Amino acid sequence: MTRVERRGSTALGLARRSGPLSGRGLAAACGAGALSAACAIGLLATSGWLLTRASQRPPVFDLAVAVGAVQAFALGRGIARYLERLAVHGLSLRTLSRLRLWLFDTVEPLVPDGLAPSRVGSERSAAPATGSLLSGFVADTEEVTEALARGITTAIDLGASILLGAAVALLLAPTAAAALLAGAAGGIALAMLVARLGRSAAARTSALRADLADQVVETMRSAPELLAFGRADLIDERLEQVRRRGRTAALRQSLVTGVVRTLTTWAAGAGLLGVVLAGLSAHRGGRLSGIMLAVLVLVTLAALDQASALPAALAGRTAGDAAATRLAALSALETPVREPAVDAGPALGPVGAALEHVDVVARVGPPGPPLLSDVSLAVRPGWRLGLIGPSGAGKSSALHVLLHFLEPSAGTASIGGVDVRRMTRSGMARHLAWLAEETHLFAAPLGDNLRLARPEASDLDCVAALDRVGLGAWYRSLPDGLGTGLGAGGRAVSAGERQRLGMARAVLSGASLLLLDEPTSHLDPWSSPQLLAELMGAAGSRTIVVVSHExxxxxxxxxxxxxxxxxxxxxxxxxxxxxxxxxxxxxxAFPV
Amino acid sequence: MEPRLLGEPAVRRSIAASAVIGMVSAASVVVQALALAGLLAGAMSRTDEDPLPAILWLAGAFTVRGLCALLAEVVAGHGAEAAKAQLRRRLLSATLSQAAGGGGMGGGDVAALAGRGLDALDAYIGRCLPDLVLAATVPIALVVVIGALDWPSALIVLTVLALFPVFGILVGESGGRLAARRWGQVEAFGRQIADIFEGLPVLKAFGRSARQRERIAEAAEGLREASLSTLRVAFLSALVLDTLASVSVALVAVPLGLRLLTGSVRLAPALAVLIVAPEVFLPVRRASAQFHESAEGLAAARRAMDVIRGEPGADGRIRGRSGVGRSPAHGPGPVTQPDARRPGNPAREPVALSEVRFERPGRVEPVLDGASLTIRPGEKVVLVGPNGAGKSTVLSLLLGFAEPARGSVTVGGVDLRDLDVDAWRRWISYLPERPTLLAGSLADNLRLADPTAEDARLVEVLGEVGGAGLLESCEGGLDARLGEGGRQVSAGERQRIALARALLRPASLHLLDEPTAHLDDRTEAAVLEALRRALGGCSALIVTHRPAVIDLADRVITLDAGQFWAVTAHRTGAGVAAGVGAACGAAGTLPLPEQPA
Structure with missing residues (x-):
């Protein structure tokens, strides 16, 4: 385990790994934050001065400046805060952009076999699909930047008001300044300490919660069976158990947050009390007028007011750091394959494929038996090979070795007689196309979704490919033809149409070798054999390796x-x- | 705010407790303000008053406030947990109805909602709702306090407070529309990025991933610009609230100062008002700052309440007569109906659905509409048809998980509603479409169906369904733990265990949903042989997709347009399968059956 993984990563640390924070943005945020803190402190200080001075009944003219200042501070505060928020979010959004590029660069070499599914082999939840795993990471980048924005805002607000408050106090009564600083520093330190101590509890709690959620799901799913067997008592027992354990988890978590809040409140109180005592003794000693005593106390009140934002920021930090740790762990993962710089693939034309004595060991997830051991397969150009076997038998792994998503630890995989390790990704794509269990359609027009396989394809080529896979009539029913939007937010397609579109991509790509990975498993059992036959028919004379249960x-x-x-x-x-x-x-059977 | 959530006693209790704590905390703020004001005014008037009582009050106020913070967290955590436990129980009965209804939100989705989905309620019930209550109560209480100290100031604060909603609505309206438009843009960019990441394996296989880096960069930049302009508007409402709150301090302070000049007000109350005034607005600002968190929680609460009150009442009430879902907080204890009758034995009496109608909210077409089916004593009926036609619903109706909206389910001519449902289920053996194994030993799982079964019988039944190999591979044999922390079970093995469980049950009506799913051809043949023997003279309704299973049938029926239809066919299973396959294939046209079943 690497150092990074063991120690965890902070949101700030991860953000800086993707590039430095913008100095100008940070300066703008700090400036606006300081201005806002100054206004808040100024508002209470001048108001306090106004009231105490007024109680001495001076000429009204003496109060004019203070009246103006009170109003200016009141208006200035909101505006300064608004500017601060914008500056901080500008900063965090820029970080988000960079973090996503960083994520792309990190994840691209790992996809799809280098990523560890989070709960492999669990009885309850199947390993998540690569797609949802990836969108989870995208959500993590948001979590990190949100935590970053909140953390920066709190740090600026708290720092600026404490420092400004202490500066004012220093001018009035140095001992009071010391009391204020001591109270603030003590409160922050204690809160962070408890938050740190509570972090392992929080991690345990969130693990427990995930576990309980799984247990609830399982109970719910088993309910019809248990009721039918007359064992409703088991359902109640299990739900009761979830309730008891959930209560323990909630208590543990709320204790940590609650203690942090209590400590910050008490530390702020102690700071205020210290300032009051120091101010009173200065006043008794004649070193501080009654008016200035009031100003001092109100300044302290305003400065310590910001401490109330600390617990929330610390709680947010925990979530942000957890997301950052997940992301940082990605960069510690080993890239499953290495690509050559220059392509040495075979000449274009019909190719076959072969695995010779291939062993593959699982590199990610918990240690387990080898994915493949001593597997040899061969398919001649134009021939078709079917792979069957129970789930987990290594059928997909065999395809992934041919795709060079997985690196064999022994033996070789070749396409057209050339070792796949000597081919670049784009070189390989000229020979080989892959149709997965569920074709991912991008939120883009139909044409773009097809041209993904061959960008230079003409509209005619696209339509011909659609005709080939039996989507001709469907295509002609589309209002916008190749411009019809697909994917999320676009036109809904059935499972069968989705797989046909995937096949159209493969046909369009010009590849002569097709790898089909359970292409009909998401279909209704009544219609899937038919679809498989049609997909295979559309492939014509291409070489095919197909995994299927049909x-x-x-x-x-x-x-x-x-x-x-x-x-x-x-x-x-x-x-x-x-x-x-x-x-x-x-x-x-084989239209050419 | 989700008003239906307040119908939950646990939620009401938690909110009430939080509100009380919030009020105590607000009271300590008042004490703190009075103590400070007294001290400062005393210093001004140079009376040599002893400051100690004021300092003790101050310390006391802070102590109470700190403890309130701790208490509030604990109450919030507990309240949310208790509310979730209550909702989970009620969702459970909904699961049964959803599974019965098919379509819409499937039982699996409800289960997922009951699990992780409800966690979004933590912040909502624990924080957002109490804050809303405090935002409605604390400001009023503090205004009353200010009024007692100095009524003109209270008027000013009250006026500003009244402006809050007005400005809020103004900003919210125009800003809301603007923000909504821009938000759409932000979401589109966000989706684009997620989309590219999700499709990365495909892009890589086609050698196109390098180009997508540019698209990610473009989308990310677009997202940044769109978000920033959205935030400019979204933060406006915060700007208004902040400014109103600080302006109110100025509006209170300036007149107070001028009135102090004339001596119409004393310094101590004036200072106290100054300190309390900003606290009036704090709860409102806090509540509005939690808008986003509350939106998420609200969505979860809505979904949960929609499912719970998903009105199967109109067209089918849940009959967890064993008590599940009946007594929300405590264990069940069987609920026996005083007039419930002992049901007849389905091996001797016909079981029938007559003119049954069953609807699912959110689905236009009823699942069943005038559906009639009689399972004669000892008859094996096989039900085939495409997914989502409502085949599982039929099983749920027969099990008494749901009741028909119209028509009836009868056993020997007696309506199931008039029968003791627990006794009825004792006649039944059930294999659901997605069987579940409980954490426990292999034997525990099997004995769910028949607690009195001997070990030898368990082994025998396992052998019949091709599970002998499973037993050998299990360390500890029948006592081997399954699932979490024990032996992992494959889909095929799970099916065999569940099948063995169903066969083990001494029943006279077998309701089997896809008995040979996840099994290879060889095991299927063996299982069917075992089934044939086990079913013997019992009645059975078997839902299947597999041609081979049809060989068991005395009669094959299908479900279309809410009614049962006979599949008149050649006696060979394969032939029937071919016919039905064509009938339910992609074209979706059914040949007109000769007669309803």
Missing amino acids: PGLDGQVHEIVTLDRGRVVDRRPGAAGVPGEPGRLAPG
């Missing part, structure tokens, strides 16, 4: 390999005709 797979492929626990346990021929031998090719 009963009709036999007739679609030339060979079926069964994997179990990372090993090849069975090989048998499929029922598809031999490509290139017209006599045995079923008519229309």
Whole structure:
């Protein structure tokens, strides 16, 4: 475990890793914050002076300046705070932009096999899909910047008002200044100490909460069965257990936050009390007039007022730091594969693919058995290979080795006879296309979603690809043609249309080798065999490696390999005709 | 504010306690102000008054305030937890109805809401709601205090306080519309970024990820600019509140000063008013600052209350007669109906749905509409059809988890509503679509169905469903712990255990939802053989997608447009499967059945 992971990372630390904070933005925030603090202190100080001086019944003219100042401070304070907020958020938004680029640069080499799913192998929750894992990290960047904004604001406000208050106090009564500083420093130190001590409790609490949430979900899901078996008592028992443990967790967490709040309140009180006592003794000693005593006390009151924001900021810091730690852990992850600088891939044209004695060990997540051991597969150009086996057998891993998402610890993976390690990502994409379980459609027009596979494709090419995958009629029913928006916020597509679109991408890409990873598993069992047949048909004479559970797979492929626990346990021929031998090719089975 | 949430006693108690603590805290602020004002005024008048009592009052006020802070946190934490426990129980009965209704918000979603979804309520119930209450009460109380000290100042403060909502509405209206428009833009940029990240594996496979870095940079920059201009507007309301609060201090201080000149007011109350005045506005500002947190909590509360009061009442009431969901805070104790009758044995009496209508809120078409089906004694009926047609609903109705809005479910001609539902369920063995295993041993899980079963019987049943290998691979055999902290179970193994559990139950009506899901062909054949033997003379309703299961059927039916239809078919399972497959395929056209089942 690296140092970073063990110690955790702070929001500020992570933000600075993505680039320095803007000095100008910080200066603007500090300036506006100081102005706001000065106005708040000035408002109470001049008001106090106004009242005490007025009680001596001076000529009204003596009060004119104070009256004006009171009004100016009152108006200035809100405006200064507004400016401060804008400056701080400008700063944090800039950080957010940079943090996202940093995240992209960090995560891109890891995707998809270098990322550790958070709860692998858990009975209750399946490992999250890479997509949701990634959007989780995107949310983390927001959490970090929010914590940063709150932290900076609190630090500026608290620092500026304490320092300004102490400066005023120093002019009036030095011992009072010392009392104010001591109270403030003591309060901050105690609050931070308790927050730090409470951090492990907070971590335990949040783990417990996640656990309880899982338990509730499980109980809810099991309820129909338990009721049917006449065991409602078990449901009640489990919910009661959740309630008891949840109460303990809540108590623990609220105690930490509560103690922080109590300590800051008490420290502020002690500071005020110290200032009052110091001021009174100065007053008795004749070193401080009654008016100035009032000013001193009110200044202190205004300065310590900011302390009330401290507990919330500290609580926010915990969440921000947790997000920062998750993100920082990403940069400690090992990149699963290394790409060459220059592509040495095969010439364009039909290619086959092969795995030779490939071993793959899991590098992320808890240690477990190897993903693949001594797996050898080969598919000749134009042939089709089916991979079957129970879940977790290593079928997807085999595809990922061919995609060079995973690096074998022994053996080689090759495309068109060339080791995949000698091919760049874009070089490989000319030969190979991948259709995943669920095709991700970007929130972009249909045309853009297709051209992702080949940017220079013309509209005609796109339409031809859509026709090829059986989406011709669908396409012609679209109001905006290739300009129709898809993905989040766009036109809804069915699971079948989604997979056809993925296939259209693959067809358009010009790749001669297609890797299909359970392309129909999200479909209704009644319609999926049909779709698989159509997808395979659309692939024409391309080489295919397909992972699927469909009963009709036999007739679609030339060979079926069964994997179990990372090993090849069975090989048998499929029922598809031999490509290139017209006599045995079923008519229309392989449109060219 | 979600008014329905206040219907929960735990929420009401928590808010009331928080409000009391808040008032005590506000009172200590008043004490602090009076003590300070007395001290300062004493210093001005040079009376040699002993400052000690005032200092003790001051210290006391701070002590109380600090303790109030601690107490408020604890009460908030507890209140939220108690409220969540109550809501969880009520969501549980909703889960049953949702599972029954199918479609809409599935049972799984309700379960997720009851789990992590309710955690958003912590801040809402613990902080936002009490703050709202305090914002409505503390300012008034403090104005009364100010009035007692100096009534003209109280008038000024009251006027400014009255301006709060006016300005708030003005800023909120214009700002709200502006912000909403810009917020849409911000969200669009945010979605774009998340979208690119989510699709990263695809981009990488097509060798396009490098180009996306630029798109991320552009979107991030766009997001920054859009957010900043949104915030400029959003912060305006905070600006108004801040300014009103500080201007009120000036508005109080200046007239007080001038009146002090004329001697119409004394210094001590004037100073006390000055110190208390800003505190009047604090609760309002705090409540408005929690807007975002409250929005999230409010959304969670709304969803929970929508589900709980999801009015299955109109078209099907939950019948957790075993007491779940009935007694919110405490354990159940079976609720027996005084007039409940013993149900007949479904192996000897027909079980029927007659003219049943069942609706789900949020779904236009009823799940069932005039649906009739009779399962004759000993008959095995197989129900096929596309997902979401309401097949699981039928099982829920038969189990008595839900009641039909119209029509009836009868056993031997007696309405299920008039029967003792616990006794009825004793006749039934049930395998749900997504069976669950409880944390515990393999034997515990199996004995849920029949607590009296001997070990040998458990082993035998496991063997019948192809689970012998499972038993061998379990360290400790039947006593092996499953799930968390124990042996991990695959989907196929889970199915076999659940299946063994269903077969173990000495029942005369078997309700099986997808009995051979997650099983390979070889195991399926073995399981079907075991099923055939186990079902013997019992009645059964089996929901399935698998052609092989149809071989068990005396009769195959499907569900379409809210009614049951006979699938008249060739006696071979494969043939029936092909026919039904075509019927329920992508085209969605059903051949007109010859007669309703």
